[in-house]
Amino acid sequence: MIRFLITCLAVGLALATSAMAQSSPGPLRIEITEGVIEPLPFAAPVFIAENAAAADVAQDITRVISADLRGTGLFREIPSSAYISTITSFDSPVQYADWKAINAQALITGSVEQTANGQLVVRFRLFDVFADQQLGEGLQFVGSPDSWRRMAHNVADQVYERITGEGGYFDTRVAFISETGPKNARLKRLAIMDYDGANVQYLTDSRNIVLAPRFSPNGDRVIFTSYESGFPRVYLLDVATVQRRQLEGLPDTMSFAPRFSPDGNRIVYSEESGGNTDIYLYDLNSGQRTRLTEAPSIETAPSFSPDGSQIVFESDRSGRQQIYVMPASGGEARRISQGQVGRYGTPVWSPRGDLIAFTFQNAGRFHIGVMRTDGSEERLLTASFLDEGPTWAPNGRVIMFTRETAGADGAPALYSVDISGRNLQRVATPGMASDPAWSPLLP
Incomplete structure (x- = not known):
């Protein structure tokens, strides 16, 4: 089972198309009812493994999140080879200029920890790079190690909802x-x-x-x-x-x-x-x-x-x-x-x-x-x-x-x-x- 520990989500967040993002630092919006010609570029560095036991699953969770978003046709993932900044800590400040330089309009960061009692803790944050701000509060999921895919789908659902304003569909x-x-x-x-x-x-x-x-x-x-x-x-x-x-x-x-x-x-x-x-x-x-x-x-x-x-x-x-x-x-x-x-x-x-x-x-x-x-x-x-x-x-x-x-x-x-x-x-x-x-x- 998975349970929410933090559920403070941003209200009324809207993300924009690529052209709008480059001309204005305001909030972004994807309008999916009319179709999108240019998918929104996002970066998803591999989630930080807070301990050795979480190293492999941190990569797996990041991979599933990225695949969920790419599969919608609304998002385009920027390859890690293009990154200028690296994420070394979940709490490190974001170097927005480095992500703007590679045209990442959304940035997803996160961490994974396997606790002493065997639980998996997944945290994530979403950032609007061109507005230099975090989109809503961070969110945390806790569950058994075999529920890691569901936690990844939950993260992707939250990213999708905050960016499009529509409900997600990955945890199904x-x-x-x-x-x-x-x-x-x-x-x-x-x-x-x-x-x-x-x-x-x-x-x-x-x-x-x-x-x-x-x-x-x-x-x-x-x-x-x-x-x-x-x-x-x-x-x-x-x-x-x-x-x-x-x-x-x-x-x-x-x-x-x-x-x-x-x-x-x-x-x-x-x-x-x-x-x-x-x-x-x-x-x-x-x-x-x-x-x-x-x-x-x-x-x-x-x-x-x-x-x-x-x-x-x-x-x-x-x-x-x-x-x-x-x-x-x-x-x-x-x-x-x-x-x-x-x-x-x-x-x-x-x-x-x-x-x-x-x-x-x-x-x-x-x-x-x-x-x-x-x-x-x-x-x-x-x-x-x-x-x-x-x-x-x-x-x-x-x-x-x-x-x-x-x-x-x-x-x-x-x-x-x-x-x-x-x-x-x-x-x-x-x-x-x-x-x-x-x-x-x-x-």
């Missing part, structure tokens, strides 16, 4: 489907990992096909679809104990595409009955099941709005797949996708509530896109042979999805992209992977 996990074997006989099992691909843990074996994992709002449970009974059914798994159970009270029909409500007490899912697929609401405490749609069409892929008042879903009631929104209690649905061609599917509401991500198929190509919750300002962010199944980072600024290559040897992998359509990159996984689900920030 991703549930996904790990795949092995040839394309016509894939073995699939449920897995979970840190957002950057580290600490992979397998939660099921490969005896049964599993699909579409989704995290609970606090990240302690995963709900998913399994073919263990011979046809798709919804299962609930406790992440800490890896104990799972099939949801009780559901009829012996196909149930799939589950997703939690914002309070974590209910799930919304699709159920097939008599050749028709509709959306249902299931109360995890009482086992009560409520039908929300009654259309002679396929309704699936439901997702709650962050306030729990609405549900977005896909339906072919108009003749082809489109995106609709309805009250969370059911009732009249309104179509929000406005395209005159192609098919829309797998809609997912942003944690911020401002956008809906979706999969779009047209002319043999698949795309990940976003639109406003009324269907306006639709933008396609990616294009490939097969892109599908978006999931949001908890700050609502980055989307992860599955991309599969064509042909008999085609294989799925996880990719991420920011909402401006920039910084498309492959996510590290130990092998083939699909169906990602991003967790909230870890407690």
Whole structure:
């Protein structure tokens, strides 16, 4: 476990683009909603090891922090070979002129100590080099030695938040489907990992096909679809104990595409009955099941709005797949996708509530896109042979999805992209992977 010892953060700090920084010593700002052409240069000298036991982990922590920031596409790390100053003590005064000379706009310094009782203590400070000032108070984390990666992600989250004004997303996990074997006989099992691909843990074996994992709002449970009974059914798994159970009270029909409500007490899912697929609401405490749609069409892929008042879903009631929104209690649905061609599917509401991500198929190509919750300002962010199944980072600024290559040897992998359509990159996984689900920030 990790605990905060100092939580005094700067309020209202804004960091600027490179050109602004060089023309003015005022505060800096990165505006990520419009995209950034020139990433902000930062320096992150290796954290000071306060004792010999902390030497290796100090380098590892610094490496992870830098990788987190570089991976956003918003930051560019200045190599240590360019440094003029060296950091020899956590409390040494910063020689701002030396860091300005190499155009470092942000400077991250820190220290690591392993105490006599085996605890790891990580401290860091962030400096606005061109304003000659520290950004907020220092922050300290204490935890067990095996939690060093989480502490590094926490530092990176704080740097990201202070510089962009947005919440971070590094101290998170991703549930996904790990795949092995040839394309016509894939073995699939449920897995979970840190957002950057580290600490992979397998939660099921490969005896049964599993699909579409989704995290609970606090990240302690995963709900998913399994073919263990011979046809798709919804299962609930406790992440800490890896104990799972099939949801009780559901009829012996196909149930799939589950997703939690914002309070974590209910799930919304699709159920097939008599050749028709509709959306249902299931109360995890009482086992009560409520039908929300009654259309002679396929309704699936439901997702709650962050306030729990609405549900977005896909339906072919108009003749082809489109995106609709309805009250969370059911009732009249309104179509929000406005395209005159192609098919829309797998809609997912942003944690911020401002956008809906979706999969779009047209002319043999698949795309990940976003639109406003009324269907306006639709933008396609990616294009490939097969892109599908978006999931949001908890700050609502980055989307992860599955991309599969064509042909008999085609294989799925996880990719991420920011909402401006920039910084498309492959996510590290130990092998083939699909169906990602991003967790909230870890407690």
